[in-house]
């Protein structure tokens with residue numbers, strides 16, 4: 001008996017070893033055939049430098065993946081986004097005919113009316129954030145206390161905005177009150193304590209669902225309920241609360257999502273792409289898209305504002321230039337009087353959007369984009385003037401963050417900060433602006449106009465894609481730019497940001513840069529494991545750097 005078991009194990013191991021070796025040989029052969037440089041198994045961004053190439057292949061026993069800095073028009077590899085289909089199919093995770101239906105239905109909501117709502121709500125929420133930071137006596141002191149929760153606070157800020165623009169839910173900061181005439185069905189979403197029928201607030205349920213998304217995906221609900229671990233208990237509690245909030249949300253009161261629910265797209269298109277049926281999103285599609293708008297619509301923006309504020313805290317001179325532009329657009333007028341139609345174009349043509357763009361270059365929330373070559377036939381691609389033929393269905397990872405620091409595409413000079421040969425790792429907001437959005441299939445896009453100034457450096461197409469490009473580019477780009485610009489204007493019109501120097505001694509700028517450099521991607525790029533940079537906001541005129549003549 002024992003001999004039979006051992007023989008069976010031996011045979012199993014032999015089959016596994018054979019599959020491993022032959023898989024590796026097969027993929028190495030495929031890699032060789034393309035003529036490109038390839039690596040076995042390990043991968044990493046420094047390999048671009050080591051191999052002296054912008055595109056290479058990684059062959060493992062189970063896969064062949066291209067890593068590239070060249071944006072090619074491959075289809076998106078939606079399989080890698082499976083985790084985000086947790087609550088239903090949606091515009092990010094579908095492809096082909098089904099995607100075009102989701103895209104058409106959802107893109108209808110990304111219009112100027114919603115961008116204007118975003119502008120007003122971003123100002124309103126930024127005011128709430130500043131009030132919380134300064135507290136009742138902060139204005140008199142002229143400074144906030146040291147803020148260690150900047151990341152958490154910017155996440156809450158962004159969730160509050162998407163809550164309003166996406167769902168029509170007014171979400172509050174401590175000390176704020178709901179408007180008296182609010183639809184009572186919406187009141188529970190703004191509550192700062194868990195309302196009846198819930199064990200956590202709406203905002204906490206969204207934040208914790210995202211934090212525990214892997215556990216929610218991997219373990220069935222019944223198991224999460226009984227497992228004696230904290231992660232399982234949190235995942236269960238977050239999911240139950242989130243689903244209940246989504247089920248109870250009055251569909252008629254919502255904005256982006258409300259329009260989505262009311263849309264009936266295509267008299268001629270069915271959900272499966274067939275003709276002559278009326279398409280209507282079902283409940284799972286609506287919750288799936290609502291979830292994706294919440295995820296895509298807050299962590300990305302929150303992280304950009306967060307890292308942008310840290311970069312500005314490191315660069316007092318940059319803050320001065322930002323404040324100069326804000327002063328010339330808004331003077332001393334109260335932010336609650338700012339008007340979207342009058343102010344948005346000058347604001348987005350000012351240094352404010354250049355500063356956002358530079359943050360998106362250095363610390364982009366989406367560091368890479370998964371793509372895949374044509375599934376059924378070999379795919380020829382020209383890279384640097386040479387054509388390579390790739391096997392059908394080769395996975396491709398566009399390592400966008402490396403392209404944003406590649407001296408071949410960006411003007412560069414030796415770094416004053418580090419002494420390195422190039423300054424592309426430095427925050428240089430004066431140098432760039434984003435290319436105008438060029439949309440391949442216009443009707444699938446949201447906003448299509450220019451939201452940038454004409455005076456700055458325009459990167460070569462394909463070398464700067466923080467919102468991706470083409471038909472599958474970001475639907476929320478306009479909203480994102482409007483939201484971040486409004487927040488920066490509302491903050492820097494009256495305040496400046498500083499590193500909290502008493503905690504970090506003379507090497508504070510270096511230490512802060514080093515900490516930002518430790519950001520890692522889970523869903524988006526962010527500081528993990530409690531790492532943070534302490535800062536303070538101070539009333540303009542009371543900055544430490546005000547005494548530095550170079551900055552005046």
Ligand code: HEM
Nearest residue numbers: 091092296297300301366369466467468472474475476480
């Ligand atoms: C700084 C903010 C943002 C950045 C950097 C960003 C970046 C991106 C990128 C790179 C993609 C392409 C992903 C891929 O193809 O794998 C994308 C897609 C998408 N984004 Fe954003 N995004 C931001 C804000 C938003 C906002 C505010 C919303 C909505 C409220 C949004 C909704 C979407 C959607 C729905 C898609 C999928 C489009 C499709 O596949 O057809 N994003 N975004």
